[in-house]
Amino acid sequence: MPKVSVIMPNYNHAAYLPERLESILGQDFSDFEVILLDDHSSDNSTDILEKYASDKRISHFIINESNSGSTFIQWEKGLSLARGEYIWIAESDDIAAPRFLSEAVEVLDRNKDTGVVFSSSVWIDENGTEIHRPGHESGDRRWSGSELVRSEFLNGPLIYNASSAVFRKNRVAGVDFGTLRTFRYTGDWMFWVQVAAGTRVVRLDRRLNFFRRHAGNVSFKSEREGLLFTEGFRVIRYIYAHYPIPFAVRRKTALRWARKIGNAEIPAGLPPEVRLYHRLFRIFT
Structure with a gap:
């Protein structure tokens, strides 16, 4: 059985697939399987993927007959096929440093109470040129899961790029x-x-993940369409429903998100900005 199952879901990322796959197959840690999932791409992704399908580390290569409409359907499918103790969801447009898996696996093997390890990232553009190194990712950190949910996850997705993380399948x-x-x-x-x-989470202060930022990014679409707010509120309500969050923290969260809305360009079709402010304070205070 492989130690790690690498799940690589793809949709229309043909331009990035060779570099991505080489960065997966070129890891200095070798005990892994790769599950390739194509969600009915309309570009030449499948032609590229087929060139790699004969590699003995590719355990599954599945092309959907129609587009599933959800990244998470693909994630769930990959997880159902995964045999590894650890999981790496390697997004198809990113790149990993050769030591990414070995360093993440070392932490998980050494710390049985740790369920998730993620590394700091370098942001790159369409051509692979570095454009940003997020300053908030400096320093090794270790959180309990409940602490992380009550603090960092109220501000947004701390693990904003799945490619940066390895976690226990359980x-x-x-x-x-x-x-x-x-x-x-x-x-x-x-x-x-x-x-x-219910677990511990570790961030490695080694920039072993290269997060590609381009016009087709889900995060860009989210920001343009205002879904960071409308869907993000659902996540925050979930946290409030499942964790004891003090009133002072709720109020601080409401003010922080109100400022984000005030600074954002609210797209047409969403409620007017004043209603979004009202909704925030009604939910969080």
Whole structure:
């Protein structure tokens, strides 16, 4: 049985697949399987994926006959096929440093109470050129899951890029995929809240993940369409329903998100900004 199952869901990322797959197969840790899932891409993704399908580390190569409409359907499918103790959901447009898996696995092997390890990231553009190193990701950190949910996850998805994380497969027992499938863009935030609960989470201060930022990013679409707010509120309400959050923290959260809304360009079709403010304070105070 492989130690790690690498799940790589893909949709229309043909331009990035060779570099992505080489970064997976070129890891200096070798005890892994790769599950390739293509969600009925309309570009030449499947032609590229087929060139790698004969690699002995590719345990599954599945092309959907129609588009599933949900990233999380693909995640759930990959998890159902995974045989590894640990899971890496390697998004198809990102890149990993060669030591990404070995360093993450070392932490998980050494710390049985740790369920999730993620690394700091370098942001890159379409051409692989570095554009940003998020300053808030400096320093090794270790949280209890409940502490993380009550603090960091009220501010947004701390693990904002699945490619940066490796986690124990048994952590997905608490994930409600039925609910995740109702999210269009910010379900990964809910996913990590549910995976992190009841375990410890470690961040490595080594920038071993290269997060590609381009016009097709789900996060960009989320921001443009205002779903960071409308779907993000659902995640925060979930946290409030399942964890004891002091009033002072709720108030601080409401003010923080009100400022975010005030600074955001609210797209047409969403409630007017004043109603969003009202909704925030009504929910969180």
